[in-house]
Structures are given as C-alpha cells and as structure tokens.
Amino acid sequence: MGILSSSASVVRYRVKGKIKEPLLNTITQGLNKHRIHEIDNNSEDKTCGWTSFKNPYLADFSGSSFVFDPYIVFSLRIDKKSIPSKTIQKQYVAEIARRFANKDQSYLSRYEKKEIKDQIIASLGMRIPATPNIYDVVWLPENSNLWFFSTLKSANEEVESLFLKSFSLSLIRLFPYTQAYYMEGFSDREKDGLNNLSASNFSTSQKK
C-alpha cells in the first residue's frame, strides 16, 4: 500500500527542528546508520530499519538514490518472523515425549518445560525466514512535511522512533489539534482560542 499503489493510506507529519547541513550528507548518514539488517540466519525475531524505495530488498542509498527532487523518498522496512503456534506445540510435545522415553522420567518442572519451549522457538527462529513489511516515506525538507504510507499504529510508532534516532528530528503527527496549531495565518490569540475549545452539541432532540 505504498506511493504507487492504486489505493493508499497516509498519515501526515510535521518535522520539528532544522536538519543539519549539508542536507544530503546528513540524510545519507541517517539512513545508513539505521538501515535494515537481515535476520534470516540468526535468532532475532524482529528488526526494523530504512531501506531503498526503488529496491526495498537491497538497502542501498548510494548516489543519492533517495532524492526525487524536491522530495526525499525512502521506505521503512519491518521484518518479523512468525512461527505458527501449532508448529511450536507439535515440536514441544515431541520433545517431551522423547525426554520421557530416554530418561525414564515421568515429570518435568515448569522451568524445564519453559526451557524446552524457548529452545524450540530459538531453533525454529533460525530456520524460518522473516516476513518483510514495507512502508514508504515521502519527505519534503523545504517545508518540513513528511508523509508516511500506513495508518497502522505500530508502524507509525516505529517510524517516529527511528526518524528521531536517525536524524535527531522529531516527527509531530498531524491530527486535528496539531494540524490546526501548525496552520499558517493563525495569530497567537487564535491559537489560545484553539486551546480553550470545548465540544459542540448538534443534538436537536429534547432530553427526557
């Protein structure tokens, strides 16, 4: 559901703060510092980082490939391994049966059971490939606007956190209050008025 999709979902942000000059160097450094790393052959179950919009499976930012003048375009990639609970259960039951058979043991403590489960999850995690989810980012530094192509709460939280770590700039989500606050042409008095608003009631029915 990215920029070029036939149907997109977008959350808009205001970038708070001034990016360090030279702009392209700072952006390249920030993207490289937190680019996605592969977790397919290790036991990590989740990772998240920046990747290239043009080729999201190869996080290459060389040659300012993220510049679509005047926009900066890249993607957030969140890779997650999801092991079906029934697969874990199947291996868990088999392992317990094997232990009982080998050791002539008829009881396992809660600690031993947890240890077996953790070992199975770690072992499966090494073998199961991560599923990538890709969310596009369009950033227009000249007016401090940024669009993030997902309304998923978890993805939005990741982009806000990673953007701050990468560029030392905060993302302010444009929801009704912040969008009004940052709109041009409002005096301080009007902004105070915004802070003092209370809900209107359009109800026309008489309360019993």
Add this chain to the structure above:
Amino acid sequence: MLDISVAYSRFRFIGQEFLTWLWYLIATGEYTDILDKDANISVSIGDRMVLENRHSEDIEFITIKGNRADLKEGVVALTKGALVAELSLEILVDDQPWKFTLKGESLGMTNLKTPATGRPETADDIEGAVLEKVHLYETAFHITEQFYHTFIKQRIGDDWDNQIKKKIKTWIKTHQ
C-alpha cells in the same frame, strides 16, 4: 503547544465536528465558497460514513455503506448527538476523480485513490511515476487543508456559536 498525547485525546472532538461540518457544507453546496474559484472542483459524499455517539450511555457507532446509501439514518443519529467519525469523499477536479476516507480522530486518509497513472515500465520511469503520484496526492491534501483551515477559523471565531452551529442544527432538523 499542549502536550501531544493530552491534545490528541482532549481535542478528538475537533476532527469529528470538522467532518460533520463538512457533510453539512457538501449537502448544502456551500463548500464551493471555500475552494479556488478558478478550479473546476466538485465534492460529494462517498460510499461510507461512520457516526459516533458519545452522548448516549454507551458509545454507539452507526455505519452507513453503499454507493446510493440513504443518509437519513445519519441525520437521525445527528439529532441524537452523534458526530461523523469517518467520512468517504469523492472529489472531481476537471472531471478527474479522487476518492478517500477521512478519519475524524486522526485526520488520517485511508483508501486514497487518485486518477489512474501509467505503471513505470523501467527503473528510469520510477522517478517520473513517483513525482506524478505525489502531485496527485498533494491535490487531495490541498483540498482537505482548505476545508480544514476554513473550519478551524470558523470554529475558534465568534460566528461559530452565533451563526454556524445554528445553521447546522437547522439543516439537521429540516432533513431528519
């Protein structure tokens, strides 16, 4: 500026009032006074509307779906104190269609469809395709911002209680 998380929940009603106001504006045709006079733009309600009533004992949601849905149920919900929580819009600019759903709580846009663009055939086409699509998104954002800017100006001005709220209530009464 207030703390972001405090402001999000304290002022969530602003977005819902905005969508309710926008419905009134579209239904009465008054929206044309807000948009660029030179642009050939028409706006209509799309195929989905969700209303939320926090005035009743439990929170009530009323969902109206369908291309030719009768919005009368929505008006009845307004009379009971509900506000529009989600609103699908269809916008024509020079006969080119944009469709999207606006959420009152967040002003996030979902199911945003722009006029069709050609798919990039080669890697070299991608930049042009992205810039074209971004330009189309900007059109939808720009129109929405024009509406929201006018709404906020009215909402914090003296005319809200004296005139605008009364006009909306009269419209609700005459259409229930």
